[in-house]
Structure formats: C-alpha cells, structure tokens
Amino acid sequence: MERKDYLQTPVKHIKIDGVQTVDQLMRQFKSSGALGAGRLATACDIYEKMLKDKDCTVFLALSGTVVPAGMRTIVTDLIRKKLVDVIVSTGACMVHDAIEAIGGHHYIGSPAVNDAELYRYHLFRIYDIFVPEEDYVKLDLTLSRMYDDIAQEHKGESLASNEFSWEIGKRLTDKNSILRAAYEENIPIFLPAVRDSEFGFIHWLHAAQEKQKPILQLDAFKDVPTICGICAKSPKNGMIVIGGGMPRNTIQSSALASKKGLDYGIVITLDRPETGGLSGSTLEETVSWGKMKGEADHVMVIGEALMVFPFLVASVTERLGPSFNRTPFIQFGKTSGKRS
C-alpha cells in the first residue's frame, strides 16, 4: 500500500435535515462510514445482498433477551416474509416466546431494585425487565402436557431439536409467536442447547409424573446431519447473529462440517474477543477455522441488539420495498422429521 491508498474516501458528515426514513438515515451513516454507524450501514448492505442472492440460505442466530426486550414481532415478521430461512436459538429465547404465546408478559423494570425482595414476590429479573414466576409456572404446566402429548404421538421415538420446536409450534395458537410462525411457514428452528432452558428442566416435571409413559425423548445428535445438510445443499450460506454462544457456533460449525464456509456474516454483540470465547471472537478468526470464507462479506456490529437489529431490519425492508418477493433456495417440507 502506498500513502495515498489510505486516504481514498473522506468521512462525510451526517446530515439529518431532510432525513425522514430509517434507510435515509442509514445511508447517511454509510456516508460517514465511521465507527458503529459505519459498521451498522455495512451490515444493512450485507443483509440486503444476502436477501437478493438467490443462492443464499439465511441463518438467524438468537440468544439473550430477544423476546423479553421486545424483538419478538420483528423475528416473527422476518419468518412470515421469508427474510430468514433457518433459525438457531438458545432454548431460553423460545421459552420466552412460548411464555408470551400462552398469555404471559415481560414487564419494564429496573436494575436498581432489591433482588431479595423480588425473590420473595416470586418475580424474576432480566437486567431491567421483570417476569412473574407464575408465567413460567403456567408455561411449565402447558409444556408438561404438551410433552405428554408429543411423547404419546411419537411413541417414545427420539426427536431432533428442530422436530421438538416444530411440535411445540404446532400446539401454540398465537400468530405472533416465533415458534408458531416457524411451524406455519416451514422454517426450522434448531435448539442446540434445548436442555439448558425451561424446556429441559420441565422435562423433569413431565417425567416425574407417576405412571407417565412414554417419556418424551430428545436426541442431541439427530439434528446435526439436518443442519449440515442444509448448508451442503445451499450454494451459499449467510448468518446474522444476535449475541453469540451456541447458536452462532452451531451455524459456523455446520458451515465448516459441510465443507462450505459462510459467504456472508453479520454479528451483533457486545462481547469482546480477548477472552477467547466464541461470542466475542472476530469474524476474521472464524475465517481461520474455515467456518467463513476469506472473501465473505462480513461485519461485526458492536452494540446492544435491541438498538441495532430493529434499525438493520427496518432499513433493509425499506430498501427492498413491499413488492419484494423472495423465494428461498431450500423449501422445507411440512413433516417435522423430514426437513433436509
């Protein structure tokens, strides 16, 4: 590189006067090109490119407080508009979704509270969000009965995590539910950490019932060939990650195991790379493993997902316009066990 190569594009100052839409603001961010605004604008360009690439399967990784913080409908709308093809989630995110699907709520709270008092009132805290224990308990009861029903229907046969989420979605009626929308639109939801959530611990309640037979069985390995098969079959693969953890790793490792490597990557996180943990690891580091191609379009947006993801989705859907009609490369079937 020569000196002049470093000075190609001047930073343009963001002009708010005349900006009336989210995407107009995003284009101002792009003109600045600096720091978080620049990265968010790049993320919008990459997501738009993913959606316009007819060969690309779009994976969405969900972790953290997606639903409690108020992004449930954004995800549901993406599913219904076919702007995501595969979801990989923590069990907890789908538990939060199921809580609201059966009438529960998350409440605006505060971190400046007496947590011992919350405990005595049977209230749980997720930073500045509260959720009453009874909403979990009502879900526990509902799930336990669903587990009885699913186990009966499958006669003790082990389910993969995507089959499990499909069965739960089938039994929910709330149209705003992520699980229900995914069931109706044939979008697989993989839950690699399904046991580490209320889904897992309520299995204890289901299995503890006297004379309960059969018991719902899940096979932790059964979804591996399914998700790897999706990556292998799709000419290109892209991921959008909210947070990180196991959902991000599952997508990346599936891209690696299928010998494909990701073609697009967007990660929204506040985690740091210095710990060596996956959630904060840079996408360049991901390239070293072969999980993402060296030439892949990628960006990490360092920010809180609740402030970033709605802007990303609003900007890109505005660009695409209401007439945009996307046909996913892979069409998933109706039957839960025969998706790949």
Added chain:
Amino acid sequence: MGNASTEKYCGNCDSHNSYSYPKQVFCSTRYAQNLNPIVDTLWHCGNWNQVSQECYCVREALRNKNVSLVTEH
C-alpha cells in the same frame, strides 16, 4: 415474616411455586402424584416441608384474607 412462617401452609412449603399470587400456588409434589397441582396458598397437606428461602406468599395471602374478612363484616 411475622407468624406466617411458623405455621404450615402450602405457601411456605418447599414444593410450592407461584401460580396466582398470592392466592394460589403450584405444587410439584401433587403434580407428580397426578393430583390437581393448583392449591390454595393457605392450605397444607401431610407432605409439607419447610421452604428453604422464605417468600411473601403466606404473608400476603393472610393479609388479603384478613382484608376480605373485615370487608365482609
């Protein structure tokens, strides 16, 4: 917690979770026995065990009961 914690109630039993606070609790022991798991906070049965971390269920259920008794008079 007053006297509430010295008496046996479902609301201070270690099998309870909140169901309809503070009036009703969910009993995991009864659920496992295929009995109706939704019971009154101020009830108790022979399987009662002292809860390890006390809550306000009994205190608030007693307060509500007293309020309704006063209202009735």
